[in-house]
Amino acid sequence: MAPPARRPIPQLASPQSDIPNPFTRFVNIASPRPGTTSRSASTHNLASSNSNNESSPDSNSSSQIPSLDRSFTLIRPRRHIRMFSTRHVSSTNSPALRHLSISVSQTSSSKNYHEGDIIWVNDYHLMLLPGLLRSHPKTALAPIGFFLHVAFPSSEIFRCLSIRDSLLKGVLGADPVGFQTANYARHFRQTVSRILAYESLPKGIQVEGPVAPVSIGGEAEKEWRESAEGKKTKEKGRFVDVGVFPMGIDVHALREKKRNPEVQYWVQLLRQRYAGMKLIVGRDKLDEIQGVRHKIEAFEHFLKANPEFQGKVVLIQMALQTTESNELAGGVSDVVARINSAFSTLTYQPVVFLHVQEVTFSQYLALLTVADAFMVTSLREGMALRTHEYVGCQEERERAFILSEFTGTYSYSGFRSCFAVNSYDTRGTAKVIYQALTMSDEEAASRWQDLHNHVVTQTAQAFVTSFLTRCLRAHTEHASLSIDPSLVPPLDLPRLIPKYRHSTTRLVFVDLEGCLWVRDMSKSAMIEMMRRGKGPMVEPPEATIQVLEKLAGDPKNEIWVLSGLPVKGALERLAERVPSVGIVAENGCFVKTREIGNRTNGQFNGARWINMVANLDFAWKGPCIEILNYFTERTPGSFVEERATSIVWRFWTGPPDSTVSIDDDPTITTTTTTSNDTSPTTATAASSHSHYSDRSWARRQAAEAQNHIFDSLGERYGLRIIPGQNFFLVLPNNISRSTAVGTILHPGGPACSPLGGGAGVGGADYDGYWNTVTIGGGAGRTTSSTGGRVSSAVDSMLVLAIGGDEKSLRRLNELDDAETVSTSRRGTDAKWKLDPSQVLGVLGALAQVR
Structure with a gap:
């Protein structure tokens, strides 16, 4: 008797998810399976997602790319922590990967991509693709995200690949690069830092030089290199976000x-x-x-x-x-x-x-x-x-x-x-x-x-939404930073003065370091400050104090100085000399209220320092200092500066290479000065080369130190790291100059700004700022008198902000009567730009207006 016919069993499939549609379209470029052709870039409305990343190979594909399986032999061993034969990483195996990526790039750029789309590249088979898309004229300005679905190995394993540089540079063409765990993200940052010598920060990678990192050949590469975008990015470089996005199921x-x-x-x-x-x-x-x-x-x-x-x-x-x-x-x-x-x-x-x-x-x-x-x-x-x-x-x-x-x-x-x-x-x-x-x-x-x-x-929905949101945010931030500074008009003082003169009330925010005070950052000045607590790094210039006194003396003005310095020292002296000026210290950790006089009875409301992070856990400072001491021993001339609520590591105290101080204002981008001597001596050239090598080493050490601190302490204690040219700052995560500005503008904030009530930003927007700063306890809400000051509810209100903190400037731009002036010398959303050396002159001219 013949055996009964076996009922065909359908292949195991994964459930389809019903993902909500927060975005209109995105171009999802997924990796092909071994032995099959690449799936062309497909347009989605986020209607479904495969929750099972282990689906079986598609056996119905009819066409194949020659030698594609060899490319998988090349890549697959890379993602596991185990050694493998060098034949797997031979350069003869790479053409299939390159051919695959170029084919998908040409298809997606010419047929699938439309302006406004988000391009999402998935998995290790297409690591070259983001760079190729970024180098194509049509997709050079598109939001591009890359997500790796497998483990990323340590640099000691990845370095065995013969095409390691091309793979890393290809991935760095994306706006955000996503991984499934923090360990994989850390491995990627360290690998890029050690192989490409790019600066690796906890939030991402600072890419130097051109954006088109993968040679694509032919007319496409020639067209990109001749384009305006290509010429611009070759000079400026870009920042690539690195994030963690855990996957889930529906x-x-x-x-x-x-x-x-x-x-x-x-x-x-x-x-x-x-x-x-x-x-x-x-x-x-x-x-x-x-x-x-x-x-x-x-x-x-x-x-x-x-x-x-x-x-x-x-x-x-x-x-x-x-x-x-x-x-x-x-x-x-x-x-x-x-x-x-x-x-x-x-x-x-x-x-x-x-x-x-x-x-x-x-x-x-x-x-x-x-x-x-x-x-x-x-x-x-x-x-x-x-x-x-x-x-x-x-x-x-x-x-x-x-x-x-x-x-x-x-x-x-x-x-x-x-x-x-x-x-x-x-x-x-x-x-x-x-x-x-x-x-x-x-x-x-x-x-x-x-x-x-x-x-x-x-869930799968949370994964997709968080990644695409990060992709859009990163792309927007990168686009604003890539704005050509020459397109931002310089401050037109004759145009500003009439508006300043006819305003009934004025709220002025100005950065101290790099704007009001170009500090002497020489090694000798630092030594004098550390030994005796005196010198040009501690004593605010008399010219700065005089300008602030004149501005604060006008009853129409409310002046706030934003600083990254600690309370002890320069800011205490500044508060004594000009008590009617409000001060933000340590990038928002402390706020000094203004001393306000009452016109009716001659009484004064005394100023006081408010600790915005009083209830936060500062147990992180001990381990952080231990880590920094380890790197200090290996970085000549570096030292650790402990403050009340933050820590600064100054990794370079050598000869200055800029025209302005960037001490505690990482938003200032400096201009490198060069000698006019066209025939330098051999000794001068050797010294310059030595300084460059030492500084490069110090920057590498700083990047390593930041990664160690962020990985071991950052998530546990909620820390953030602000990098500067010659230093970096470690402080609590939810505190910044931007949140301090929000606190000042909030009508019931601890700084009790008399002008905050009518600044046009109360309510829902700045309630978030209040919720943020109160996590540290602060001093709580205060309801002290406005001291007879004129309310900002009147129509003729002026908010003037001068500084380099782009987040503060961007938020203040939302106010109708705000004039924002950037001193960062880079792309900005501010309405005006101004050289830091001209800030005192501009404020002095405004102080004369009556």
């Missing part, structure tokens, strides 16, 4: 799939088939790095160490076959046969090994639902989204979850309630299996609840 779609009657049918069938037994379920690719063999060997050791579980526990392992060589390398067939021959009986088989193609998606969900444990033992992996699916399917049973420490999923605190294992420790993994199967229902429910909270929060 929880709602998964719940809908679980309600399918076919799923319920298989659930009942599996419970009947394995009644009285415990099920351990796994689903992995069949390559060596997924650790399937390690998992099965640990299960074998578990059965040997716990004979009472023999005949009572079954491991159902689903495997996705990638290539024949990978499956052979995985080496699971022999160990499966060994276990089954040793422990099987007439009614019991300890290991059920299935290929994914043999299991429908309904059967897969049913297995996740009835499982007593789900097990992932990868040796290296990014976000294992199958773990999210397991947690989502366990809403009724709430059973155990075993996860390898080497997955990106484990790096998130929401998954720390799992049973963590070292996949290389066979005995340890076997013990964890026993613990997972024997724990109490209460412990299991508690652990599952923590896991579930993360899964339902970090």
